[in-house]
Amino acid sequence: MREEMLRNILSELNGMSADIEASAIISTDGLIISALLPASMDEDRVGAMAAAMLSLGERTAEELGRGELEQVLIKGNNGYVMMLHAGKETVLSVVAKSSAKLGLIFLDAKRAADAIKKTI
Amino acid sequence: MREEMLRNILSELNGMSADIEASAIISTDGLIISALLPASMDEDRVGAMAAAMLSLGERTAEELGRGELEQVLIKGNNGYVMMLHAGKETVLSVVAKSSAKLGLIFLDAKRAADAIKKTI
Numbered sequence: 001m002r003e004e005m006l007r008n009i010l011s012e013l014n015g016m017s018a019d020i021e022a023s024a025i026i027s028t029d030g031l032i033i034s035a036l037l038p039a040s041m042d043e044d045r046v047g048a049m050a051a052a053m054l055s056l057g058e059r060t061a062e063e064l065g066r067g068e069l070e071q072v073l074i075k076g077n078n079g080y081v082m083m084l085h086a087g088k089e090t091v092l093s094v095v096a097k098s099s100a101k102l103g104l105i106f107l108d109a110k111r112a113a114d115a116i117k118k119t120i
Numbered sequence: 121m122r123e124e125m126l127r128n129i130l131s132e133l134n135g136m137s138a139d140i141e142a143s144a145i146i147s148t149d150g151l152i153i154s155a156l157l158p159a160s161m162d163e164d165r166v167g168a169m170a171a172a173m174l175s176l177g178e179r180t181a182e183e184l185g186r187g188e189l190e191q192v193l194i195k196g197n198n199g200y201v202m203m204l205h206a207g208k209e210t211v212l213s214v215v216a217k218s219s220a221k222l223g224l225i226f227l228d229a230k231r232a233a234d235a236i237k238k239t240i
Contacts, residue, residue, distance in 0.1 A: 049180045056176055057194045060169045064215055067198025074177045078187030095184055
């Protein structure tokens with residue numbers, strides 16, 4: 001079952017590091033496809049934010065000659081939000097603590113995005 | 121002269137690495153304070169994009185419990201755009217090639233942002 005497979009990919013991703021707090025698969029128009037979020041995060045908001053960041057990121061990358069968008073990273077003083085394409089119309093969003101080793105989270109997220117792309 | 125000092129900071133930053141293609145200091149409402157851009161990049165567009173990304177990034181960081189926004193990074197298949205606060209109402213935007221070593225650009229940008237903060 002595809003739904004279960006996607007959930008397993010997120011579950012595996014969140015299990016890779018204690019620094020990963022949440023992850024979600026979102027359509028480029030902002031609808032949640034699958035999500036593993038703590039109760040404090042609202043699915044609809046996470047979806048809407050990710051879609052807005054991606055769309056603005058795409059325009060910025062284009063306007064500034066950076067080519068096709070691959071990733072958006074937001075760093076706050078309390079942690080990271082990473083968004084990356086997992087196929088043409090799908091986005092993987094990962095929320096991590098500030099103690100996260102960014103290079104490691106990048107790798108794990110990229111691997112999960114590839115798995116999502118193959119599943120969808 | 122403050123204007124010249126800011127320009128010198130950008131000039132030094134762009135000189136740190138051949139991978140840095142452009143940099144600009146922008147007010148949080150999107151107006152250019154100082155910029156070293158190639159002719160192909162329009163100042164007003166760079167300013168508007170940076171301000172929009174920062175504002176959306178701030179909301180995203182807040183909504184997802186990441187605290188106060190420090191940085192937004194956009195990765196395209198053709199390079200990076202980095203935006204980071206350089207003081208409360210000022211943003212440093214750096215445009216780099218895809219061959220850039222991200223950790224190094226981060227360090228250089230952070231140092232420049234500190235210098236800008238002190239100057240403004």
